[in-house]
Amino acid sequence: MIEPRLNQLAYHFHHAAGADNFERAVRYGRLAGDAAMRVFAYDEAVQFYAWALEAQPYLKNSDTRAACDLLLASAGALLRAGRRHEWRKQCKQAIALARQAGLADVLVQAARQLRPSVTSAQVPDALVVTALEEALSLLPESAVATRALAYARLASIPPYASNLDRSRQMSDEAVRLARASGEPSLVLEALRSRFRALSGPDTMDELQRVSDELLSLEPRAGTWWSVDALVVRYQTLMRRGDVSAADRALATFGRAAREMRVREWTWHYERLKAQRALAAGRLDEAERQFNELWSESQRLHLPYGGMLYAAQLNALSIERTGQRLPAGIAADNGDPWAWAHDIPVYRTQRLMLAIQHGELDAARENLLSLAQNDYAAVTRDGNFLFAAARLAQGAVLLEERGSAATLYQVLQPYAALFALSDFSFSLGSMAYYLGLLARFLELRVEAHQHFEAAITANASTGHELFALHARHALAELLSDSRARLERARALALATEVRAAAQRFGLNGLRAAATMTAERLAAASSTRITRAGLSHSIDKTARNKRLRMRLR
Numbered sequence: 001m002i003e004p005r006l007n008q009l010a011y012h013f014h015h016a017a018g019a020d021n022f023e024r025a026v027r028y029g030r031l032a033g034d035a036a037m038r039v040f041a042y043d044e045a046v047q048f049y050a051w052a053l054e055a056q057p058y059l060k061n062s063d064t065r066a067a068c069d070l071l072l073a074s075a076g077a078l079l080r081a082g083r084r085h086e087w088r089k090q091c092k093q094a095i096a097l098a099r100q101a102g103l104a105d106v107l108v109q110a111a112r113q114l115r116p117s118v119t120s121a122q123v124p125d126a127l128v129v130t131a132l133e134e135a136l137s138l139l140p141e142s143a144v145a146t147r148a149l150a151y152a153r154l155a156s157i158p159p160y161a162s163n164l165d166r167s168r169q170m171s172d173e174a175v176r177l178a179r180a181s182g183e184p185s186l187v188l189e190a191l192r193s194r195f196r197a198l199s200g201p202d203t204m205d206e207l208q209r210v211s212d213e214l215l216s217l218e219p220r221a222g223t224w225w226s227v228d229a230l231v232v233r234y235q236t237l238m239r240r241g242d243v244s245a246a247d248r249a250l251a252t253f254g255r256a257a258r259e260m261r262v263r264e265w266t267w268h269y270e271r272l273k274a275q276r277a278l279a280a281g282r283l284d285e286a287e288r289q290f291n292e293l294w295s296e297s298q299r300l301h302l303p304y305g306g307m308l309y310a311a312q313l314n315a316l317s318i319e320r321t322g323q324r325l326p327a328g329i330a331a332d333n334g335d336p337w338a339w340a341h342d343i344p345v346y347r348t349q350r351l352m353l354a355i356q357h358g359e360l361d362a363a364r365e366n367l368l369s370l371a372q373n374d375y376a377a378v379t380r381d382g383n384f385l386f387a388a389a390r391l392a393q394g395a396v397l398l399e400e401r402g403s404a405a406t407l408y409q410v411l412q413p414y415a416a417l418f419a420l421s422d423f424s425f426s427l428g429s430m431a432y433y434l435g436l437l438a439r440f441l442e443l444r445v446e447a448h449q450h451f452e453a454a455i456t457a458n459a460s461t462g463h464e465l466f467a468l469h470a471r472h473a474l475a476e477l478l479s480d481s482r483a484r485l486e487r488a489r490a491l492a493l494a495t496e497v498r499a500a501a502q503r504f505g506l507n508g509l510r511a512a513a514t515m516t517a518e519r520l521a522a523a524s525s526t527r528i529t530r531a532g533l534s535h536s537i538d539k540t541a542r543n544k545r546l547r548m549r550l551r
Contacts, residue, residue, distance in 0.1 A: 006031050010028040021055075037080075068109075075088075082301070095127065104135040105146045107134060119422070121157065121195075124159075133154075151170045151171070155197065156196045164199075171193040174189070192228055195207065196381070200380040201414050226256065227257075231253065238420050250269070254266075278316065279465055280464050319506050322507070344378040355398065363398060364398050367398060367400060375407065383422050389430065393433070408438065411434055431470075432469065434446075451473050487520060494514075
């Protein structure tokens with residue numbers, strides 16, 4: 001509950017006329033806003049800060065630093081109240097004032113306000129980068145704490161975050177300065193900056209240690225530090241297939257979102273649950289949740305709402321029809337992924353769309369470009385396995401044997417992991433994609449092992465859709481076997497997948513499984529007919545020989 005006295009004083013001095021009351025209007029508006037923030041009353045805080053901001057220009061002795069501080073306090077309330085457009089506008093005002101006055105620490109503070117989370121490390125923001133770089137040029141070497149904050153934020157934003165080595169350099173410097181300062185909150189900020197550089201499949205152990213250290217230092221679940229650490233923990237555990245532990249991390253995140261009443265956090269919690277529903281095959285439920293999330297993202301003015309909605313609709317379309325949607329299908333102002341066109345994982349999406357549209361030359365050029373030097377162009381970050389899964393499908397569809405063989409070797413160490421993107425979209429077990437490559441490369445034994453592993457892994461982690469895809473792939477592999485028992489199993493698998501796909505509404509997979517089952521049934525019928533005819537001929541010949549001997 002907001003302290004009644006502060007509430008009343010803020011109201012009184014806001015409405016009181018006369019120059020003598022402006023100073024007290026600013027003071028009590030700020031105090032009431034701070035008190036409202038402490039009890040998570042964000043809408044009330046926005047109002048109190050607005051009263052203070054309204055009176056501030058009339059102060060006799062203007063103070064740029066105080067004006068910036070009040071703007072950023074108000075921006076923080078706006079963000080948590082879900083009013084992002086106004087939030088960004090006030091941050092920009094603070095940056096403009098700080099730049100004019102040469103206030104480097106305020107530039108850093110405003111940049112951190114604009115980029116409160118490190119989980120969107122590939123999304124660019126020129127305003128933030130410029131503010132941080134300008135601040136570092138103004139700050140003396142002795143400003144250890146502020147420099148640490150600036151390096152920490154640069155580590156998690158392009159262009160620095162686009163190169164993992166460069167991101168690591170920035171975060172290492174932030175950690176060095178933070179530990180030297182001895183300030184616990186600074187250490188938390190610096191540790192969080194390491195998430196981007198450690199996001200790839202080769203550094204998951206270190207990433208988990210860092211997130212665990214951060215959560216042990218910050219046991220409160222309702223801070224940006226802990227929220228980012230919980231999301232990172234969730235993603236890491238999902239990539240490893242530890243669903244029970246991932247669910248615990250997700251539940252903790254959900255409780256923090258509810259307790260802190262941060263609408264954007266709640267939105268992401270519901271988004272992660274909806275994407276899990278999709279992977280589990282609950283398509284109608286997922287679609288309903290995606291539509292609700294889209295509507296809520298518009299109310300909250302989330303700049304990435306359209307981008308994620310487009311990705312969610314695309315994932316639904318792939319499963320229901322086997323077809324991808326054109327880029328930007330859900331956007332109301334062009335392609336929501338325009339900023340991501342040069343990012344490898346987005347290039348793999350364009351590759352698959354080009355194949356779907358019959359633009360094979362463009363798709364092949366894209367694939368071969370990414371495949372150079374053992375796929376060195378595909379950043380080994382949190383999106384790597386997701387991108388690699390698409391590349392495996394693309395290499396097989398384009399019949400690019402060299403690219404497929406190289407990718408098969410590159411992906412061998414990751415067979416037990418899951419293809420999860422930075423936005424937590426999942427493509428299931430990597431074993432399935434290794435199986436696709438192995439089958440194309442005519443490695444039948446290896447392909448069989450990969451598909452069996454994928455069936456087990458996907459089924460045990462709630463990836464029911466991808467378990468069905470793996471079952472169908474195994475049916476296709478066994479369908480041309482010379483062994484009768486393997487062909488019989490292929491028919492049973494295809495029949496099972498067809499029925500399950502019908503229940504789930506997976507029309508593309510149902511059609512493919514139907515074709516496989518019908519082909520196997522027809523082949524089986526032909527073999528039976530041939531066997532019967534052969535038996536009849538043999539019997540006639542034997543009878544003829546017997547009659548000749550009797551004569």
